[in-house]
Amino acid sequence: MTMTDYKVLFTGSVCSGKTTAIRSLSDIETVDTDARVSDSAIRRKKKTTIAMDYGVLDLSETARLHLYGTPGQERFKFMWELMMSDLVHDAEGLVLLVDNTRNDPFKDIRFYVEEFRDFIVRRRLIIAVTHSDEQADPDHEYYMGELKAMGLFTTVIFIDARDPSSVLKIVKELVGHREKNIDWKGLGQRLEVNSTMPRIEVEGDQEKEPLAVSEDEPVSLLDAALNTRGITGAIHLGSDRKVLSSNVSNKQNKDLLRSMVNLVSALETKASFMGSIEDLVLCGPQQETLSVFVEEEQALGLCSEKDLSINVVKQQAVDLLQWSQR
Amino acid sequence: MTIWREMQDEGLILYGCLMFGGELKRSSFPAEYKKHLAVAKQSLTYIFRSVEKNAKGYDEAHMEIGDNLFSGFRLDKDSVVIFLSEHDANTLHIRQFIEDNKKRFFDLLNDSQPA
Numbered sequence: 001m002t003m004t005d006y007k008v009l010f011t012g013s014v015c016s017g018k019t020t021a022i023r024s025l026s027d028i029e030t031v032d033t034d035a036r037v038s039d040s041a042i043r044r045k046k047k048t049t050i051a052m053d054y055g056v057l058d059l060s061e062t063a064r065l066h067l068y069g070t071p072g073q074e075r076f077k078f079m080w081e082l083m084m085s086d087l088v089h090d091a092e093g094l095v096l097l098v099d100n101t102r103n104d105p106f107k108d109i110r111f112y113v114e115e116f117r118d119f120i121v122r123r124r125l126i127i128a129v130t131h132s133d134e135q136a137d138p139d140h141e142y143y144m145g146e147l148k149a150m151g152l153f154t155t156v157i158f159i160d161a162r163d164p165s166s167v168l169k170i171v172k173e174l175v176g177h178r179e180k181n182i183d184w185k186g187l188g189q190r191l192e193v194n195s196t197m198p199r200i201e202v203e204g205d206q207e208k209e210p211l212a213v214s215e216d217e218p219v220s221l222l223d224a225a226l227n228t229r230g231i232t233g234a235i236h237l238g239s240d241r242k243v244l245s246s247n248v249s250n251k252q253n254k255d256l257l258r259s260m261v262n263l264v265s266a267l268e269t270k271a272s273f274m275g276s277i278e279d280l281v282l283c284g285p286q287q288e289t290l291s292v293f294v295e296e297e298q299a300l301g302l303c304s305e306k307d308l309s310i311n312v313v314k315q316q317a318v319d320l321l322q323w324s325q326r
Numbered sequence: 327m328t329i330w331r332e333m334q335d336e337g338l339i340l341y342g343c344l345m346f347g348g349e350l351k352r353s354s355f356p357a358e359y360k361k362h363l364a365v366a367k368q369s370l371t372y373i374f375r376s377v378e379k380n381a382k383g384y385d386e387a388h389m390e391i392g393d394n395l396f397s398g399f400r401l402d403k404d405s406v407v408i409f410l411s412e413h414d415a416n417t418l419h420i421r422q423f424i425e426d427n428k429k430r431f432f433d434l435l436n437d438s439q440p441a
Contacts, residue, residue, distance in 0.1 A: 271365045275392020284384040
């Protein structure tokens, strides 16, 4: 009997559920490469995937699916490229996991679609929305509308990465049309043992899920920023645009960042017909890049190495602001 | 083909303008984008003036507003070229285009014919 091997690549932001989804589906003990977090994600979890996740799912006696997961953090981008050009160059598709609790999940989609543009040109792209139990909106209809507006005609599936039968919907979408002899019900039952869904509390059973968030000393936004590769300084401002904290030692940079925040505040009304001002970035051939990201409640200014791409700085800033503990 | 049209065709920008000494010299912004042009001029002129006073060496600024991106590039002490692009425009490609075509921008600035 000939065995057909399929491959699929999971990607998405830190905490979007890549490792969990692969663990839910794998028949083998997954290979993961966790290490202590050392970037903006440190405020949300202490360990993260640094190289890749790998698992295998036996679909039937004649078909097998190899599951690969990228690290979420941009600083392991070399792994994305390595995986795309080698390990998964023959993959069936890319599953982009999108954390619905993010302030703007569509920013993540735009970022990853851009990063994986060449890879998805010839493959299926499936957008799998996670954490919708914590944050129901945007809903499926909204995703479809926004993606259409972005020119992305793709499948959107809402899943719970902890629930194997839920993640299996992705597999069915990817290979279901090619493999007609898969016993999906039986497969779901077999994978039940992988479930990491929280236990339903029954009367008299006071056992609770362990806390997902570490109870270690909280990491400040500035520490998290400085923990991020390429970021050399940060300034955090409140809704009144007064400095809450700063570790920008260079006075010139500090003054410029404040001046940039003031400019954005001054322009907000005038430019409101175009939408809100998301960010302002200042670059020079020999200078550190200065960026400010302004929200109603807070603003963040970052100094970063000149070689760090603007897109990456923006992505890191989104993470830092989203997880800021004001 | 104008330099603006060339950049449009390459998918780099929507519209552009050239400023000299804080004054608008050339523009491809259509009339219905008058307000956009006003925001672009005001914001990027301000930021480059601040830089001139406080921190030399910065010659490029980008501001993302809604679905749009304003980018300003200093060509020299007095000249700035400003673009309006889609928010996900490739700024590296825009930068490269300017480096490759700097002389054309100066020629346009010095040309008395309408752009």
